[in-house]
Amino acid sequence: MLVGLVANPTSSKDIRRLTTLARVIDIEEKANLVARLLVGLATEKKIEVTALDDRAGLVRRAVALAGGSGPPVDYLPLDVEGTESDTRRAASALAEMGATALVTVGGDGTVRAAAEGWRSVPLVPIGAGTNNAFALTEEPTVVGLAVALAVTRGSGAFTPTTAVEVETTEGWALAVIDAVVVRSRWVGAGAIWEPAELVEGVVTSSRRTAVGIASVSACFGPLEPGHARHLLFGGGRSVRAVFGPGLVLDIPVEGHEDLPLGAEVSLVEGAGMVALDGERRLPSEDGVVRVVEGPLVIDLEKAFRVFGPFSAGRSEG
Amino acid sequence: MDIPREHLVDMYETMVKIRRFEERIREFYLADKLPAFDIAAGLIPGEMHLAAGQEPVAVGMCPHLKQGDAITATHRPHHVAIAQGVDLKKMAAEIFGRDTGLGHGKGGHMHLYSVEPNFGCSGIIGEGIPVAVGAAMAFRHKGTDNVALSFFGEGAANQGSFHESLNLAALWNLPVVFVCEDNAYAISVPKTASTAIADNSDRAAAYGIPGVLVSSNDPVAVYEVLGEAIARARRGEGPSLIEIKTDRLWGHFEGDADAYRTDEFKTEMMGRDPLSTYAKRLTDEGILNESDIASIQQAMYDEVDEALQFAQDSPYPEPESALEHVFAERTVKL
Amino acid sequence: MTVKSERKLTTQKAIAEAIATEMRADDSVFVMGEDIGTYGGIFGATEGLLDEFGRERVIDTPISETGFIGAAIGAAVNGMRPIVELMFVDFFGVCMDQIYNNMAKIHYFSGGNIKVPVVLTTAVGGGYSDAGQHSQTLWGTFAHMPGMKVVIPSNPYDAKGLMIAAIRDDNPVVYMFHKGVLGLGWMTNNPRATGVVPEEPYEVPIGKLDVAREGSDLTIATVGLSVHKALDAAAALEEKGVSAEVLDLRSLVPLDRDGIIASVQKTHRLLVVDEDYHSFGMSGEVVTTVIEGAFDYLDAPPVRVTTPDIPIPYSRPLEQWALPSMERIMEASSNLLVAS
Numbered sequence: 001m002l003v004g005l006v007a008n009p010t011s012s013k014d015i016r017r018l019t020t021l022a023r024v025i026d027i028e029e030k031a032n033l034v035a036r037l038l039v040g041l042a043t044e045k046k047i048e049v050t051a052l053d054d055r056a057g058l059v060r061r062a063v064a065l066a067g068g069s070g071p072p073v074d075y076l077p078l079d080v081e082g083t084e085s086d087t088r089r090a091a092s093a094l095a096e097m098g099a100t101a102l103v104t105v106g107g108d109g110t111v112r113a114a115a116e117g118w119r120s121v122p123l124v125p126i127g128a129g130t131n132n133a134f135a136l137t138e139e140p141t142v143v144g145l146a147v148a149l150a151v152t153r154g155s156g157a158f159t160p161t162t163a164v165e166v167e168t169t170e171g172w173a174l175a176v177i178d179a180v181v182v183r184s185r186w187v188g189a190g191a192i193w194e195p196a197e198l199v200e201g202v203v204t205s206s207r208r209t210a211v212g213i214a215s216v217s218a219c220f221g222p223l224e225p226g227h228a229r230h231l232l233f234g235g236g237r238s239v240r241a242v243f244g245p246g247l248v249l250d251i252p253v254e255g256h257e258d259l260p261l262g263a264e265v266s267l268v269e270g271a272g273m274v275a276l277d278g279e280r281r282l283p284s285e286d287g288v289v290r291v292v293e294g295p296l297v298i299d300l301e302k303a304f305r306v307f308g309p310f311s312a313g314r315s316e317g
Numbered sequence: 318m319d320i321p322r323e324h325l326v327d328m329y330e331t332m333v334k335i336r337r338f339e340e341r342i343r344e345f346y347l348a349d350k351l352p353a354f355d356i357a358a359g360l361i362p363g364e365m366h367l368a369a370g371q372e373p374v375a376v377g378m379c380p381h382l383k384q385g386d387a388i389t390a391t392h393r394p395h396h397v398a399i400a401q402g403v404d405l406k407k408m409a410a411e412i413f414g415r416d417t418g419l420g421h422g423k424g425g426h427m428h429l430y431s432v433e434p435n436f437g438c439s440g441i442i443g444e445g446i447p448v449a450v451g452a453a454m455a456f457r458h459k460g461t462d463n464v465a466l467s468f469f470g471e472g473a474a475n476q477g478s479f480h481e482s483l484n485l486a487a488l489w490n491l492p493v494v495f496v497c498e499d500n501a502y503a504i505s506v507p508k509t510a511s512t513a514i515a516d517n518s519d520r521a522a523a524y525g526i527p528g529v530l531v532s533s534n535d536p537v538a539v540y541e542v543l544g545e546a547i548a549r550a551r552r553g554e555g556p557s558l559i560e561i562k563t564d565r566l567w568g569h570f571e572g573d574a575d576a577y578r579t580d581e582f583k584t585e586m587m588g589r590d591p592l593s594t595y596a597k598r599l600t601d602e603g604i605l606n607e608s609d610i611a612s613i614q615q616a617m618y619d620e621v622d623e624a625l626q627f628a629q630d631s632p633y634p635e636p637e638s639a640l641e642h643v644f645a646e647r648t649v650k651l
Numbered sequence: 652m653t654v655k656s657e658r659k660l661t662t663q664k665a666i667a668e669a670i671a672t673e674m675r676a677d678d679s680v681f682v683m684g685e686d687i688g689t690y691g692g693i694f695g696a697t698e699g700l701l702d703e704f705g706r707e708r709v710i711d712t713p714i715s716e717t718g719f720i721g722a723a724i725g726a727a728v729n730g731m732r733p734i735v736e737l738m739f740v741d742f743f744g745v746c747m748d749q750i751y752n753n754m755a756k757i758h759y760f761s762g763g764n765i766k767v768p769v770v771l772t773t774a775v776g777g778g779y780s781d782a783g784q785h786s787q788t789l790w791g792t793f794a795h796m797p798g799m800k801v802v803i804p805s806n807p808y809d810a811k812g813l814m815i816a817a818i819r820d821d822n823p824v825v826y827m828f829h830k831g832v833l834g835l836g837w838m839t840n841n842p843r844a845t846g847v848v849p850e851e852p853y854e855v856p857i858g859k860l861d862v863a864r865e866g867s868d869l870t871i872a873t874v875g876l877s878v879h880k881a882l883d884a885a886a887a888l889e890e891k892g893v894s895a896e897v898l899d900l901r902s903l904v905p906l907d908r909d910g911i912i913a914s915v916q917k918t919h920r921l922l923v924v925d926e927d928y929h930s931f932g933m934s935g936e937v938v939t940t941v942i943e944g945a946f947d948y949l950d951a952p953p954v955r956v957t958t959p960d961i962p963i964p965y966s967r968p969l970e971q972w973a974l975p976s977m978e979r980i981m982e983a984s985s986n987l988l989v990a991s
């Protein structure tokens with residue numbers, strides 16, 4: 001059973017180290033997370049891992065750390081550029097190879113790029129980013145174990161999500177959490193951190209425990225499954241949200257509307273850029289946002305409930 | 318986050334000026350040394366380290382600087398000096414070894430010192446990093462909100478002075494921004510062969526300061542990150558380490574066969590020349606049109622050419638003046 | 652009639668007083684180094700300063716010589732007047748680039764536009780069994796490299812005056828204090844380490860030697876603790892009818908060559924005592940100065956009493972044999988007088 005692995009050495013090192021209380025999750029730390037994940041995966045002998053051979057040798061380091069306790073790991077024959085296209089192309093390649101799950105180690109941007117490369121990817125997102133609005137924050141060894149159970153005994157542990165698709169004159173892109181129009185015209189350092197810049201957004205999450213735009217959305221109540229929320233920023237009324245690590249802000253929201261699957265929103269004329277999952281990406285000209293089906297994400301509780309807890313001494317041959 | 322048009326255009330102009338300067342210096346440097354390279358020959362003898370491709374690292378700071386801010390740089394200093402606004406004529410004259418140069422010909426290309434703006438560079442790897450720490454101490458003592466920036470390469474990040482300086486700046490919470498220009502090669506040694514970890518920005522945590530990685534050689538990204546880092550330091554929130562992945566388009570020094578980098582690597586690098594990509598972005602955004610670009614080019618080329626002409630026309634210092642300026646005259650009296 | 656109070660200080664206390672005096676007069680003067688604050692300096696050079704001036708101006712540093720000496724340079728270039736201590740001169744190896752390549756050259760490279768008013772204080776000298784890495788003098792090494800002044804006081808009066816002059820100098824000054832002349836309570840007692848020191852500020856000019864003792868039969872030129880030994884030797888020689896002139900050079904950069912030549916023109920014989928290593932150093936420089944400037948005045952070839960080119964050994968009989976002593980000075984003087 002093939003499990004894909006993409007670890008991003010660049011996540012959680014951006015400008016938000018200066019604009020919020022976000023800390024760097026360094027490469028050693030990520031390697032350690034991956035090593036722990038690998039040990040969890042190895043609990044099922046049938047599992048083999050194919051990984052992106054990242055620019056920093058992070059996975060190789062993890063494999064060395066896990067030593068004999070890890071599963072066999074192979075590397076994708078990809079030309080690594082050190083950009084998010086690595087993640088996208090790796091996800092596509094793993095889809096073609098029939099991977100049963102894709103573990104990502106990185107931030108929301110990493111997840112997004114993976115989903116762009118593989119639309120219906122069964123995701124196991126391990127959080128190593130700034131907001132980790134989408135990611136799991138549980139102990140990676142436990143996550144590895146859950147994945148091992150989930151893929152060897154059926155795929156019922158993955159639940160569908162909602163995503164948003166953005167189409168502008170410059171191209172098409174996918175966001176797993178939010179597509180937000182900001183006033184800036186420049187990709188620059190990517191991240192957004194100033195409420196005054198926000199124009200409008202479509203967000204797929206309203207988890208009260210999320211950070212970022214999802215935290216804003218949460219102020220307006222829960223979202224029906226398969227729905228996304230259209231927010232119009234500005235105006236006199238504000239809501240208090242956790243916009244980033246250590247960053248609690250009052251965000252002015254003029255209006256909101258819940259959208260079902262398939263709904264489309266035309267973006268405000270002449271605004272600026274569309275930020276996808278917190279990173280400025282496309283000019284917003286003639287922009288349309290569509291609510292679509294997103295990737296599948298593992299539900300750890302389900303994995304353990306449906307497929308039983310791990311018993312010491314009982315291993316599948 | 319909305320960037321004033323003026324800043325965007327200024328950065329472009331400065332990038333053009335830097336590139337033109339480096340190109341022309343290169344022409345002068347090589348002209349009378351070839352065909353058989355003699356390092357001691359010609360109008361600009363000695364070593365020459367040019368920064369073509371690294372312009373974004375330098376120009377990103379420009380709009381955030383204020384008078385009195387101190388900058389220390391390396392043996393590859395021109396882009397930083399030009400970005401900070403060091404007198405181009407005096408800088409050119411110093412590179413040409415003339416009496417009208419910044420140091421009356423005593424320093425040369427690797428030892429450019431300017432009082433206003435407050436700039437210094439050094440030929441010894443890592444030597445300027447602690448000096449920036451000291452400048453920050455002086456600013457704090459005087460109660461100004463000036464900051465010090467130290468530019469150095471990824472090779473220097475393995476030198477003791479780097480580590481000592483980050484520790485001191487963090488310990489004393491000084492207004493220093495440490496800028497690591499990662500062009501992936503320390504002369505011929507690639508970073509993978511010199512540094513135990515992949516990203517120098519990870520090292521910041523070892524000193525308890527924030528580290529940021531700027532993955533693209535993009536002046537706007539540098540502008541945003543340095544803007545935050547500098548503002549933070551001015552507010553008294555302490556030092557930070559900014560690592561910027563940039564491209565050294567030419568060899569380590571002029572005359573370097575650069576055989577240790579593959580043709581493929583070099584072609585790929587040239588393909589993302591920041592000058593072209595930024596110009597395209599500015600025109601796509603309607604900030605500048607073709608005719609603006611042409612007139613900027615003309616203006617910058619003229620300024621550079623004027624500076625170089627000034628240098629060539631300037632006299633050499635008198636030989637015996639080599640004995641002057643070892644020591645300063647006393648100003649503090651009994 | 653005013654009774655002039657003859658207040659005496661040890662050399663160590665004179666140094667600390669000089670620094671305090673200048674720190675009171677000029678807010679840009681500050682002190683930095685390892686253990687110079689709470690401890691008052693391992694050799695007491697900064698005693699009492701922390702209490703009077705506080706931690707903003709008396710800064711205990713981590714063990715980061717390159718870092719804090721480089722920082723002193725940066726501060727000096729930006730309007731401060733730092734006094735930075737290199738605890739033992741023997742430690743220069745870890746930070747010499749900042750000293751000789753940076754501090755000493757910025758003024759020159761900038762064509763005189765930028766000043767670097769740093770005082771680099773450091774403890775030098777042996778004779779108390781601190782072995783090969785904590786007993787060196789090394790003034791020859793520092794004096795050899797252009798761009799920094801080098802001063803070596805031998806007594807309390809000069810220590811205060813030279814420190815004030817060094818602080819007021821706009822150039823980098825390496826201020827080397829010999830541990831044996833400091834008058835420290837935990838070192839072997841040295842009566843010459845205590846002397847009259849005026850309370851008011853005063854300067855001793857950098858670049859001018861002092862005739863510590865006038866004489867006519869030979870010139871003994873030296874610095875630091877060897878001045879004391881030379882004076883002791885001169886007193887003993889006097890009883891044998893020999894009149895030795897003792898020159899306390901005080902500065903090696905600038906070196907008072909005229910003063911040395913003037914003395915030899917008078918005495919016609921030269922003995923150089925140098926606690927630094929024998930070869931390629933101060934003693935060779937002084938001898939050559941006299942060869943070049945007073946050759947015809949010499950009645951005998953110059954001689955020198957130095958430390959041989961060996962790491963300074965630990966064991967007392969070895970160290971005491973190796974370093975210049977009063978006995979070796981007397982013997983060399985006698986030989987010099989016999990020679991022609």
